[in-house]
Amino acid sequence: MTIIAAPGNLKPHLNGLKREDSRKNAYQNGREKHGPRVGVGSRQHSRQEAFEQPPMYVAVMTYVGYGIVTLFGYFRDFLRAVGIEKCNIAQEREEQKDFTPLYQDFENFYTRNLYMRVRDNWNRPICSLPGPVFDLMERVSDDYNWTFRFTGRTIHDVINMGSYNYLGFAENNADFLKTVADRLQQYGAGVCSTRQESGNLKMHEELEELVADFLGVESSMTFGMGFATNSMNIPALVGKGCLILSDELNHTSLILGARLSGATIRVFKHNNMLSLEKMLKEAVSSGQPRTHRPWKKILIMVEGIYSMEGSLVQLPEIVALKKKYKAYLYLDEAHSIGAVGPTGRGVTELFSVNPADVDVMMGTFTKSFGAAGGYIAGKKELVDYLRRHSHSAVYASAMSPAITEQIIRAMKCITGKDSSTEGIRRIRQLAENTRYFRARLKELGFIIYGSDESPVVPLLLYMPGKVVAFAREMLARKIGVVVVGFPATPIAEARARFCVSAAHTRDMLDQVLHHLDEVGDGLCLKFSRRTPPSRPDPSEETDFEPNS
Amino acid sequence: MSFKNMREYLAWLYYQYLLITGIYVLEPWEKSIFNSIFFAAIAMVIYTSYVFVPIHVRLALEFFLGIFGGQTESTVALMN
Numbered sequence: 001m002t003i004i005a006a007p008g009n010l011k012p013h014l015n016g017l018k019r020e021d022s023r024k025n026a027y028q029n030g031r032e033k034h035g036p037r038v039g040v041g042s043r044q045h046s047r048q049e050a051f052e053q054p055p056m057y058v059a060v061m062t063y064v065g066y067g068i069v070t071l072f073g074y075f076r077d078f079l080r081a082v083g084i085e086k087c088n089i090a091q092e093r094e095e096q097k098d099f100t101p102l103y104q105d106f107e108n109f110y111t112r113n114l115y116m117r118v119r120d121n122w123n124r125p126i127c128s129l130p131g132p133v134f135d136l137m138e139r140v141s142d143d144y145n146w147t148f149r150f151t152g153r154t155i156h157d158v159i160n161m162g163s164y165n166y167l168g169f170a171e172n173n174a175d176f177l178k179t180v181a182d183r184l185q186q187y188g189a190g191v192c193s194t195r196q197e198s199g200n201l202k203m204h205e206e207l208e209e210l211v212a213d214f215l216g217v218e219s220s221m222t223f224g225m226g227f228a229t230n231s232m233n234i235p236a237l238v239g240k241g242c243l244i245l246s247d248e249l250n251h252t253s254l255i256l257g258a259r260l261s262g263a264t265i266r267v268f269k270h271n272n273m274l275s276l277e278k279m280l281k282e283a284v285s286s287g288q289p290r291t292h293r294p295w296k297k298i299l300i301m302v303e304g305i306y307s308m309e310g311s312l313v314q315l316p317e318i319v320a321l322k323k324k325y326k327a328y329l330y331l332d333e334a335h336s337i338g339a340v341g342p343t344g345r346g347v348t349e350l351f352s353v354n355p356a357d358v359d360v361m362m363g364t365f366t367k368s369f370g371a372a373g374g375y376i377a378g379k380k381e382l383v384d385y386l387r388r389h390s391h392s393a394v395y396a397s398a399m400s401p402a403i404t405e406q407i408i409r410a411m412k413c414i415t416g417k418d419s420s421t422e423g424i425r426r427i428r429q430l431a432e433n434t435r436y437f438r439a440r441l442k443e444l445g446f447i448i449y450g451s452d453e454s455p456v457v458p459l460l461l462y463m464p465g466k467v468v469a470f471a472r473e474m475l476a477r478k479i480g481v482v483v484v485g486f487p488a489t490p491i492a493e494a495r496a497r498f499c500v501s502a503a504h505t506r507d508m509l510d511q512v513l514h515h516l517d518e519v520g521d522g523l524c525l526k527f528s529r530r531t532p533p534s535r536p537d538p539s540e541e542t543d544f545e546p547n548s
Numbered sequence: 549m550s551f552k553n554m555r556e557y558l559a560w561l562y563y564q565y566l567l568i569t570g571i572y573v574l575e576p577w578e579k580s581i582f583n584s585i586f587f588a589a590i591a592m593v594i595y596t597s598y599v600f601v602p603i604h605v606r607l608a609l610e611f612f613l614g615i616f617g618g619q620t621e622s623t624v625a626l627m628n
Binding site for chain 2: 061064065066068069072114117118144463464465466468469522523524
């Protein structure tokens, strides 16, 4: 993503050409006519996602800042090598000084000289439930963040804008958790076996039926860990002689799974349908390199919501492409399941795509369901094959009974099977909170990435000094934010990532926005050069009163 | 943002300078090193411009006035 560009206005990241617009309109019209789950206030979703460029001086000063800190990094490394300064980080032993160096690559340099200086903003120890507010342990450092010590005090009631708690299921209400406690009593904490041996509980099958029903597919399978769901199942689905077309900004678990499988991987530009179509055409017409035999399988890997950008996948276009070129689609809905869509069923519902069109639907239970684990869903033959051939099924321990029950109760709550309206209330609260938060942030003048419907809100900070100062200032005001820099993001696009939750009240969001306003002025973070949008039309607001 | 006095405003400006150049993350003695180098460079720029800019401006003015002034004189001489 180029950052050195002419300072321009809003640059909409419209990924189709003009001819795509007609297709977009057709889908939107189609949704009005026959969408079975049209939901509340069927307004047109604006799928225009903005990735605004900052003013030129911001980009230049970001690089200057990194340059100066790098120079000082070299200076400190020199002092350490000469012996004037003690080296606190791992280094080679005396006897191995002539061997191939272990710690000389840029990543180690960066860790030693930049990350270590400011690492008090990450790995902060939490000592309460990660709900909408939480408690942090106060820690200080005497030697510039090489070591920490706890002062013994706790910082209470810090507003939590970092946890993936989209529907607020990270709660410890005794009534809601009664069934979970019962199961823990009944089955104990661990399963002590894999699914294929003696770890297949009846609860697991009940959960899998619930998941399949929730998503509208034939069958599903659950695993104990979300990361392992991707990295251990992709090798079971594709192998050598297959082609994987993966989005530029895919998560590490997808990339790891793709590499482990041994298939050829080609990367297309983020959300760019032209790039994807070009690659598909080329793959279908030229086949495998050198031999030109046709590819055994072509798998397109995309995510529902990309967590660093907050952008949504362009699902209808991808489904059309995959049908035209006869490829398979793997959709990773880690962040979007439960968080988007009128009834929380993810991007397939949001875009009114038939779930049968997506060949492999994957998701995790960590984010919206307040538990841990992942699932893969699709046709019965696919899931039966995975039950026998997946590494996770054969070797990984099965999901713990308490966690399984938590997911079951969360899912029953969302779908309304426990005959209460709590689930649908939370989904609507999340949608409203997201809309409100994003609109207010844009009004305040910050640069926000991503689609208006995604509850993940990245706020761009750019300069390394400001990233650190922002995190510290917000903590001083009792708001916990997650800031991300290189290497999780491109080097010049450091950001703060907010995760809006259904458990946040309007008051909490207002407090956060108020402090953001002050910190934004104090640190000069309001880079946006858009004209602020007019107030939203009152008739478009939902008439559903949120519980405060 | 309202500042109670000039001191606070200057402190805020210094804070912005620390953030923008990235010095904010360094230890105090490294900040001092960078500040002295930066200040020395700025002082040299100011001194050089104080010494040389008037001379250069005067020479440039003489050069350009010399061209046009000389032309006018010779035209007048021809007319006469």
